[in-house]
Amino acid sequence: MACENQTFNSGFILLGIFSNSPTHIFLFSLVLGIFTVAFTGNVVMVLLIYLDNQLHTSMYFLLSQLSLMDLMLICTTVPKMAFNYLSGKKSISLAGCGVQIFLYVSLLGAECFLLAAMAYDRYVAICHPLRYSVLMSQKICGLMAGSSWILGSLDGTVEVAVALSFSYCRAWDIPHFFCDVPALLTLSCTNTLLFEKMIFICCVIMLLFPVAVIIASYVRVIVAVIHMASEEGRRKAFATCSSHLIVVGMYYGAAMFIYMRPTSDRSHTQDKMVSVFYTILTPMLNPLIYSLRNKEVARAFMKLSRKGKSGKQITR
Template identity: 80%
Template sequence: MAWENMTFNSDFILMGIFDHSPTHTFLFTLVLAIFTVACVGNTAMILLIYLDAQLHTPMYFLLSQLSLMDLMLICTTVPKMAVNFLSGRKSISLAGCGTQIFFYVSLLGAECFLLAAMAYDRYAAICQPLRYPVLMSQKICGLMAASSWILGSSDGIIDVAVTLTFSYCGSREIPHFFCDVPALFTISCTDTKIFERIIFLCCVIMLIFPIAIIIASYTRVILAVIRMGSRESRHKAFATCSSHLMVVGMYYGAAMFIYMRPTSERSPTRDKMVSAFYTILTPMLNPLIYSLRNREVSRAFLQVLGKGKSAE
């Protein structure tokens, strides 16, 4: 392999998602607005759960971890995209590309396992209420969250280590608005078939295994909710679970579409649109879904506002 063909000391070019036409300028402004709402919403969710003692439960601890992951995920892609759009420079260094891949892949993987942990938490709370303090003790809850971060980071390290050893002997123009592994496949002059199979197997583990846990948990939950005698209890259980299922559906649907298709069936434009959905829009929607459909979060928010007004 010739030295000049390696990616060391060479920048990549991010083609981006917007040009400077009036329509795309409006869409870029909209993305910045979504980014702001996502940052404020997820930060507020983390602070509310930290400040309100009544929210110091396993469910809300896991929800705070989800908000932290969403906050980090949107900050991994949007700021660089915004800087490139505003400055007119589209380059990203090798180190910057590797950093984006690591955080992006790690956070995606961590969220997969965290959503499975949240589903198990709802199963334990609704189907095993008497054993819930044991099944979801503080130690077990912490281990679940830590395992999600560790497993996600492990996947991120593997992807960075392998992807950045490819040679890019032609154009280094990445047809995306951030460094995404499938997008790098399309510009590599290395045979990536073996690595594509590895990525597919990783997706089976990172997506299918957690989905199996989620399906099994919510099947039991739905059956238990149907048998509940109290209408109010059924309504509360369905409200909590439906919020979670909405998030799971949006997240897993988009992730499977991107990562479980062969390179030959990929469309750069379509991939960018789907990626924008779950890296930009989903982090904004998650705190809104959980807060608007959750009385305890709404109560905590109003209580904090009340204390703020009293202090004035």
């Protein structure tokens, strides 16, 4: 097959995941519903944590950053997918593809490190409660969140620069609903083995290193919780930590499945289904998991709702 690096003058075609069959129309409507819930849930979480003074703690600051990342992640893929499906136009420009790659890789990487920071926060809160205000001060918490954003952006910059430097064959049909690096590599005319190894090394750093921090933190947490004298204290600690562990399990499991397999072992169908999980479903589930299992978030929501109702009554 002839190969030319003409993508700079044209672009790619996103094949998507939906057709015009009744089943796929229903599934597309379902995805839009999930997007709406995810968008609303994460916006509400960010606003609650920002507006409620009692939630101005390190744990909730990190949680607000997670919600912000999830909000940006779902807005990176779903609106373009919906526009292409509804308009019948499947093309995406080179610039648009590069922006998508940069944003979702950066956000995925940033979430990896942020989840590790959240695990460390729980470790300090449970194992060193008297030193919590020192070990998780506003400055340290800000540095953790800022470092997560910076490290994720560095990963995104490297991957988009290398991925778009390859020559691609004339068939520029990406078997995906967004510009995903593994799907893009299957179209390359050049040997991408070195880049695949680089992605694997990045995944070891971006995924396995934070996982090691999370495991080490929660081993210490579990030991400390088991030795707690208070039954109420154990219950509260397990409730808080279990929410975070559920999110970690969903997120890291899907990310490792996508990015730590060689191209030869990939199935486009499997990759698309798993991508739907971590780019659409997970951003919806995160705020639900944290809000439904957290009394302080529920209290803040009820307080904000009462203020809203009072404001409407006054205006009337």
